[in-house]
Amino acid sequence: MAKRVKLLDVAKAAGVSQGTASNAFGKPDLVRPEVRERIFAVAKDLGYRGPHVMARMLRTGKAGALGVVFPDNLEYAFSDPVAIELLRGIGRECAHRGVNVMIISAENQQQAIAAVNNAAVDAFLVHCYSDNNDIIAAIQRRNQPLISIDTDIAGAAGTVVLDDHAAAKGAAQHLLDCGAKRFAILLLQATEHDHFGPMNANRVGAASHRVVRERLAGYHDALGKAGITPDDVIHIECDNQSEHSAKMTAEMLASHPEIDGILAMSDVIAIGAIDAARSVGRKVPDDLKVIGIDGIVAGERTDPPLTTMYQDSVEKGRLAAEMALSDDGGKTITLTTKLLLRGSSKSG
Numbered sequence: 001m002a003k004r005v006k007l008l009d010v011a012k013a014a015g016v017s018q019g020t021a022s023n024a025f026g027k028p029d030l031v032r033p034e035v036r037e038r039i040f041a042v043a044k045d046l047g048y049r050g051p052h053v054m055a056r057m058l059r060t061g062k063a064g065a066l067g068v069v070f071p072d073n074l075e076y077a078f079s080d081p082v083a084i085e086l087l088r089g090i091g092r093e094c095a096h097r098g099v100n101v102m103i104i105s106a107e108n109q110q111q112a113i114a115a116v117n118n119a120a121v122d123a124f125l126v127h128c129y130s131d132n133n134d135i136i137a138a139i140q141r142r143n144q145p146l147i148s149i150d151t152d153i154a155g156a157a158g159t160v161v162l163d164d165h166a167a168a169k170g171a172a173q174h175l176l177d178c179g180a181k182r183f184a185i186l187l188l189q190a191t192e193h194d195h196f197g198p199m200n201a202n203r204v205g206a207a208s209h210r211v212v213r214e215r216l217a218g219y220h221d222a223l224g225k226a227g228i229t230p231d232d233v234i235h236i237e238c239d240n241q242s243e244h245s246a247k248m249t250a251e252m253l254a255s256h257p258e259i260d261g262i263l264a265m266s267d268v269i270a271i272g273a274i275d276a277a278r279s280v281g282r283k284v285p286d287d288l289k290v291i292g293i294d295g296i297v298a299g300e301r302t303d304p305p306l307t308t309m310y311q312d313s314v315e316k317g318r319l320a321a322e323m324a325l326s327d328d329g330g331k332t333i334t335l336t337t338k339l340l341l342r343g344s345s346k347s348g
Contacts, residue, residue: 005048014042065100066090066324067121069135071128073107080240081268081296082313083127086149089317090125097325106135113138123157123324125149128211147324149316151210158323159332160316164211164293167309167337168218171291172263174307174339176226178346180261180289184234184252185219186245186273188212188265197248199235215265215293234259238269245272246279253280253288260288267292267299267308274302274344290344293337304343311337 011021016039023030024039031039042048068090070077077083087103094101102119106112116124116138123145126136136153139146145157152159175183187199190207207213220230236252238245245264249272253259264270270292274284282288284304292299295310312335319333 005043005046007048010039010043010046010048013046014039063120063122064098065102065119065121066094066321067102067104067116067119067124069104069106069112069116069124069126069139071106074103074105077103077105081298082266082294085296085313086127086317089314089319090321091317092314093318093321093325099321099325109133109135116142123147125320125324126151126153126156128209145324147320149320158320160320160323160335161210161332162311162316162335162337164214165218165221167293167311168215168263168265169222170218170337170339171293171309172219172222174341175261175263175289175291175345176222178261178285178289181228182256182258183219183223183228183232183261183263184236184249184256184259185216186249186262186264186269187216187235187237188240188269190237196237196239196244198252199237201231203237204230204235212265219263238272240266240268242268242272242275245269246276247272249273249276250280253277253282262288262290264290264292267294267296267306270306270308270344271298271302274304274306278303285343285345289346295337295340299340299342302344307342307345308340309337310340311335 007021008018011018014021016035020031020035021039024036028036070083077087090101102121104112104115104119112135116135124139125147126139127149128151140155146153148156148159150161188209188211190203190209190212192208195203204216207216223233234252234256236248238248249262253276262273264273270290273290277284277288284290290306292306292308293311295308299306299308316335
């Protein structure tokens with residue numbers, strides 16, 4: 001096996017100090033262009049693979065990267081509108097600080113644990129994930145900062161969340177103000193175990209994800225003040241895809257034609273609900289009012305445009321990354337929403 005070429009070998013061959021050679025790769029602005037190019041040419045001739053990550057970490061104490069853990073597969077991270085906005089915010093702050101991002105999917109637990117154990121990162125951001133699992137335990141064993149996003153994790157160095165209770169309460173109150181009386185709630189996945197479709201009271205009460213628990217409580221709070229109990233409300237658990245929520249909504253409206261208000265836990269789900277209403281001949285908003293939560297761009301293009309409770313997911317990601325890269329941990333940042341009034345809830 002050929003001996004690995006070291007940075008010291010490159011430095012000697014280029015006639016510079018090891019520190020200058022290191023700067024050529026890590027801090028190129030500190031090295032004169034002609035010297036930098038000579039170092040790169042020598043490195044190429046010798047077959048040098050670049051600075052060793054773990055060696056750099058031992059030398060500087062920093063990897064120059066953040067690990068971002070998503071509970072879903074990587075395709076979801078790059079296709080879900082809210083996840084994309086969150087990553088934009090994380091990327092914006094990391095770019096500002098010259099830090100890279102490593103994305104870890106928690107879909108396969110064993111692979112995720114291996115990725116966590118081997119990740120050359122300075123901190124972890126964990127999005128929408130329960131703290132009762134082996135992946136979180138693996139992160140915590142590394143004794144590095146862990147920032148939780150939209151979830152509560154015991155021992156996290158910091159947390160960035162949406163005021164989901166207030167967002168959902170505001171959404172329900174808006175539909176009440178618009179005259180809706182018979183409600184259906186279209187939920188995001190409530191637990192780690194898939195169970196899509198109508199929910200009984202036990203399933204509703206077993207919701208383990210923070211976002212789902214808080215939004216349910218907010219909806220029920222507003223509806224309860226209007227004399228509408230949870231038993232009076234239809235609860236449907238949906239996959240966070242418009243095609244799936246459209247199917248669930250069409251089946252629900254066929255069984256419960258009296259429903260005149262739909263509270264969707266995400267805009268993606270709400271868009272599917274509007275599509276389903278059109279397919280079964282229900283007029284939105286004349287005899288069915290729909291509101292989502294998120295404020296994604298696609299909501300502007302539905303027919304009619306989607307009323308929603310807007311959250312700034314880009315800023316959420318940026319704040320989480322900022323917290324992870326600073327020494328100011330141990331706090332919770334709670335973001336608020338605002339009503340974007342459009343045609344799916346109120347005509348005119």
